[in-house]
Amino acid sequence: MxxxxxxxxxxxxxxxxxxxxxxxxxxxHNRQRRHSSLCMLTPVQFELQAQPIEPVA
Known part of the structure; x- marks a missing residue:
């Protein structure tokens, strides 16, 4: 910083x-740094990974 x-x-x-x-x-910083509690993913990466993929109708 x-x-x-x-x-x-x-x-x-x-x-x-x-x-x-x-x-x-x-x-x-908090959105870019990797977190050990999130398996070394950034919060944005973790959220994208955790979202279910919805089928297109």
Missing amino acids: QIELLNRRRWKTRIELANAIFEYLEIF
Whole structure:
């Protein structure tokens, strides 16, 4: 996070920095990183795998 987010620009306020950190963690990092509890899949991959394939009518 230090290299990918914090070192890339200067932040005008703490609120702006806090919003950027929240967005990075919740939107990018947590959705992209692999979780050992999900058999080393990302949450998106796990959800796609767990959804049943519905037949086209």
